[in-house]
Amino acid sequence: MTSRKLGAVVAVVALLLAGCGGYDDTPLPKPDAATSSSSTPVECSSDLSPLISYDPGTGEPTGPKVEEIRAAQVLKVGVSADTYLMASRNPASNKIEGFDIEFVRAIGAALFDNDGNGQPFEVGKNIQFVVINAAERIPALQDGRVDLVVRNFTINCERWDQIAFSAEYYHASQKVLVRSELAPTYTGVDALAGKKVCAPTGSTSIGNLQDVQPDAIIVPAANHTGCLIKLQRGEVDAITGDDTVLAGLAAQDPYAVVPPPCDEVPVAPCQDPLTDEPYGIGANSGDKDLVRFVNYVVKQMEDDGDWDRAYSRWLKGPLGKCESDCEPGDQGIPPAQIFGRV
Amino acid sequence: MTQSAAAPPPPAAQQAPAPADAQKSQRFWPAPTGKPVRAGIQDTPSLLNRLQIIGMAAVLLFGLASGLVQFLSYQSDGRAADDTEQLVRVQDIQSSLLSADALATNVFLVGGGGDPDREAAFRAAIEDVLKQIAAAADAQPADKNALEALVVEINDYTTSVAAAQVYNRQQFPVGAEYLSGASASLRLDALPILNNLVDANTDRAQDSLAGQHPFYLLLIGLLALGVLVWMSMVLARRFRRYVNVGVAVAAAIVLVTTLVASIAAWRGDNQNDDLHDHELQAAVDQAAARTAGNDAKALESLRLIKRGSGSTVEPQWEADAKVVEDNATGSALDSWNAYADGHRQIVAYDDKDLWFKARGIAIDRADNKPTAFFDAFDATTQKLAEKNGKTTSDELRAGRTVALLGSLLTLLLGLVSSVAVARGISARRKEYA
Structure with a gap:
């Protein structure tokens, strides 16, 4: 009986001491909370035209x-x-x-x-x-x-x-750049419902797009070039921004397309400007x-x-240039x- | 077995007390004949049996417990060597990753044509990082998940850097965005994982280095000695011998073993403290300096890539410089100070938008130029971190064989002591018979 007790004590001591060697897994960092993407609308304090x-x-x-x-x-x-x-x-x-x-x-x-x-x-x-x-x-x-x-x-x-x-x-005017596979059927922002659209954080482009297509999923980036990287990685389907900026992005990637303006009868690919951007x-x-x-x-x-x-x-x-019946502010014509x- | 130092006859032993007193008292005194005094014939063999079991169990437990404590110390030193190696390894991964970023950003500054030597150095740094990660995952299973997450981040980083280089060659500005995004992600996503790895392995190394327990060894020895002394007293009371040689030999073995093991553990503990405070700390400090230094060099290039925006990155450069100044020593610190002088010149030019002059200093690799001083700083800190890390793990492993032999010897001496106790009791049993 005494020998059994002795053996049990030795076993317990051995287990307790030997059990001290295990390590917990190294923890992984917790992801930061998502930051807000759109700029906060501010009421205007003046009736004066901003132009x-x-x-x-x-x-x-x-x-x-x-x-x-x-x-x-x-x-x-x-x-x-x-x-x-x-x-x-x-x-x-x-x-x-x-x-x-x-x-x-x-x-x-x-x-x-x-x-x-x-x-x-x-x-x-x-x-x-x-x-x-x-x-x-x-x-x-x-x-x-x-x-x-x-x-x-x-x-x-x-x-x-x-x-x-x-x-x-x-x-300038706000338009949309799309992945080349979306271009053949693109005739306007209706095609962006449920699609991921990138715009720079804090820019007016986000609010403008949400006004006309609230079902678009806005994905923010630090700037438009960051949006192009997201497009190239397949993280977004389209980028919205000023036509001047989008033209520069399309020039860097043959698979990024800025659909031209629609005629009276829209024929894909085409688009109408979302907003004027003076x-x-x-x-x-x-x-x-x-x-x-x-x-x-x-x-x-x-x-x-x-x-x-x-x-x-x-x-x-x-971007081309207005050649006839041009008004100030038309494509390639200085605004008034x-x-x-x- | 001979018995020594016959006990003087106790004064009351000659008189036969009343039977009623005998019922009340259980105290026995050795008689001149060597036979137990006032002990019943039936009690003595069972008393000797009980003492034999208690004595043998005590010394066997001593051998087991003391040997186990020493064995755990042997294991702990081994773990400490592994943990310090892992700590130095993950710090090297951290430093090398930022060194790769410093190279990538600096190459980008050169322009579309790049710099084949620096591009090769970048690839070598990434290869080294990936090899180190494989070695780290093999060395410490508890780091596996974190290292897997790190590999994913490094893959994203290298993919973006490759895209940046391709677009830079095509002269498209999206290349700069790929590079600055890659550097930002490296700091935002990869470095927190590495910080966790460094913290976890620092804790493990510190715990393992504290694995020597001289106090436990002393306590175990004293407990065993206490049992043996108590046995001797009981035997001395029961028989007319002051000393039972078998028990005395066992006690001597326990005493000497305890003293030797405790002193060895105390010395090992001190040695581990020294290693922690000197070699390991030096390795950690040099690695921290190298990490901060490379972060600073990468930020210097990034401020020039993002022209005119130095004020947003300079506070971090200054924070990195403080880390370097606090941790680097000797020639590494001299090289850093020489580089830092050049950096301040870059800042002065960049703040005045004299960008081409600033860039010229940042990419000039000639001897006695800031980038060359930085390279010297990087090489020196890496070498010192490796050297001190290796010294730490080598020293920890060096004394392990002796500790293992000590634990086995203690176990064996516990067995020998138990035999001595058995023979000592056996001698009394023969006397009684």
Whole structure:
């Protein structure tokens, strides 16, 4: 009996001691909670048309902000570096180039070529590019990180409550880019019901699409190029955004298609614009003199033919140009500038 | 067996007490004849039987328990060696992965043509990471799930980097988005898994290094000695001998074994503490410095890829630099400081949008240039982490054979002690007969 007890005690001790060697599995990180994708709608506080900007007046406008920039000899501009054709880094030259950048260069030249210090304007010296995404456009202006934002920036009254805009310098429209296998039957947003559609976080494109097709599944990305990656990976079926941006995406991927405008009788593939997207150049709401200066330069570009040359170089190929009975703001035609804001 | 030190006759032993007293008292004293005093003839053999069982059980249990504690210490040192190896391995995976990212982002900065040498170094780093993951999964089954998840993330990362390189060659900006997305995912999805692996293996290594138990060995020995001393006292009371040689030999064996085992365990414990505080800590520190350094170098390239947006990544670069300065030593720290000077020049140029000058410094691989200093820092920290990690595991394994022999010897000495107890009791039994 005693021997049995002794054996039992030894066995228990051995088991207890030997059982200390096991390891728990290394835990896996818990996924973060999903973040909200769409921008919060804000009520407009003014009945004034958002397309109305500050009048440049006659002659070259100036003011405290313009003088401050000239004194610093640097204009800080928030731009995209991945919006092909509008503003993107050329991997060969490593320079940022595109339609928007032509406007930055023109503003820079006007600011620094005739500033009286005898030094010619130089992009690398007088322009400081700050690459930002769509969601950073307004905060970058509000916190003073940049003086201007030239980044396919739609003018609307909600944004006027936060920042200031130049007059419209380009009239874009929101459209849809689809995977090539969807294109043959695509005649409009009805085809997007139940489909995954990508748009940049914080952009107006999300709300615009949901207004006309609430059954579309919105998938956000940091920017439109991020949307193209999702399309290439099969994570989304379509991308919505401005036609200028979509043209740049389609140019990078032969299996991404932007259906052309529909005729009176829709024949696939085709689409009608979802919204008009008047582009303006953003500034801090306190820098009215800088906005006036920008409006002056844009008007000069239109009058001198620089606007037309910039469009022909970057956008005419993929987007075409109105050839007859054209109105301001038609494809390839400068939009009318409206002034009168005080 | 001879008996020594005959006990002096107790004063009361000559007088026969009243029978009633005998009923009340169970106390026995050795008689001059060697026969038990006032003991009933029937009680003595059963008393000796009981003492023999108790004594043998005590020393056998001592041998078993003490041997088991030593065997567990032997196993613990082995586990500590494996765990520290695994810790150094997962830290190397972490560092090498960020080193690969630093190479990928730096190659991207060069432009569409790329840099064949750096691209080859990137592929070699990824190959090394995957081999290390296979080795880690084999070495620690508890890490298997985490490593499987890590492989999925690395596959996504390398796929995106490959796409980035292809698009960069075609001069499409989507390439930059693939690369920055890959780097962001690496930090968001892969690094948390690696952090968990590092934390889990650090805990395991620390637990295993604390596997020496001199106090338990001492306690077990003292308990066995206590039983043997009690036995000797009972025997001494019952017979006219102060010392039972068999029991005394067993006690001596227990005492010496306990002292030797406890001292050895104490020394092993101190040695493990030293390894933890010096070699292992050095390996961990160097790996942490290398990880942070490579993260910083990758961020430097990313700030130039995302032109003009340095203010968003610079705080993390500074945090990484602090980690490096806190952990790197000697020539590694000198190389880092030389690189950091170059980085500050890059920042100054980039902040003024003198991008081409900044990029020129970032990709220049000539001797005495920041990138060359960074490469020296990376190589030195990797070498030091490997060297200290190897020293730790080698030292832990070196003393294991002695510990195993010690545990077996203790078990054997427990058996020998039990025989000694049996023979000691047997001598008394013969005397009684």
